[in-house]
Amino acid sequence: MNEITFTLAEYNLAGCSNVDIATALVTSKPMLILLHGWQDNAATFASLWPRLIQDYDVVAFDWPGHGKSDHKSADNYYHFFDYIDDLHQVIVQLKREKVHIIGHSLGAIVAGCYAAIFPENVDKIVLIEGLSPLTEPPHMIVERLRMGIVSRQRYRHQHLRLKQRSMATFTDALTLRASVNRLPVSLLEAVVQRATIERDGRWYWRHDPRLRCDSLYRMAQQHAQTLLNSIQAPVLSIIGDNGYVDLRKTEASDWGINNFTQVMVSGGHHCHLQSSNDVYRHIRTFIPT
Known part of the structure; x- marks a missing residue:
């Protein structure tokens, strides 16, 4: 994986890829966008990279304020919805008809929201130890x-x-x-x-x-549910057997997602690190080449 940089409107995001994003070269391989969790970085997927790049074009980047990416300006903070905007700017630059998104934790929540908002850009999504946006009663x-x-x-x-x-x-x-x-x-x-x-x-x-810093706002459950209901892309949920118990809802109807499959692997919240072979196997089955 080579180091890359995405120039967004407000800052630069550092990342890694096995393709030259500057040339906008379209290959026959599916493209995977890998989204890490809060206070992690793109390297959280490093154990998966050697396997994934054999079958896919892969892009992993650091969210702003994480890893090697720029921090936000001194007069700004880190709002959840801004991550969705960051992802959209990245995907627009990649110039692919559709991409597959794999997210862990925060990255999984962003992936689901993005798929709901821009279904025309997303083929399938894999959500690792993350699903619904965090909610609170009004x-x-x-x-x-x-x-x-x-x-x-x-x-x-x-x-x-x-x-x-x-x-x-x-x-x-x-x-x-x-x-x-x-x-x-x-x-x-x-x-x-x-x-x-x-x-x-x-x-x-x-x-x-x-x-x-704590969030200034969290969605009500009805808002999060509307987003989940709007996901058109097939969803694979990967959870750890010692991960967040609240994520264990195996039926599509439990989440209100139209096309939903959930699998469990060994590990906790970072099960993609603890069971990278099994996680890769599930991704490869879900997103054939």
Whole structure:
């Protein structure tokens, strides 16, 4: 996979691909767009890349504020709906008639919303440990706004200290991330390599600390359900046997999605790292070449 850059209207997104996106060359292979989760990066799919590139044209990129992508400007924050806009700008640049989207966690939620909004651009979607947008009852709107504003104020008071946080070695960063995700360090090395940078003998996280600010808004269940009901593309849901229990709804009618299949593999929320062979096998069956 080669390093690539997508130039969007407001910032640049870094990524990886096995095709030259600059030439807009169309091959006979299906195109997969890989979308990572919150505070991960494109390398969360690194264990799948050697298999996927044999059968598909593959593009994986870092969301803004993640990995090697630009941070948003100082007067902006990270709104869920903006990720959908970012994805649309990427897909328009690829100039493919239709693409397949594979998303993990946040990336899975974005993939589902995008497929609902732009069905003409999407063939199939694979949602790994993620499905519906996060929802709250309408009566939570006041508390949600308060939490969001307070978290921004907290960030403004702490941003200099947050930017100065560092670790003595790469191993320290890797060990910390493995502890947070409760995964072996061997599964996270590629992710942490892309998530850190070395300066003057110290290791720093690349991600924007504003990613930790609380949302100002979450959808009501009716809004999320309308989006799910509008997905026309076939959906493959991949969940871990130790993942989020709320995702275990095997029937299409349970989610209100027209064409829905769910499979379970070994692992937790990052089951695509823990069971990459099985995840690849399910993708290959679902998206034949």
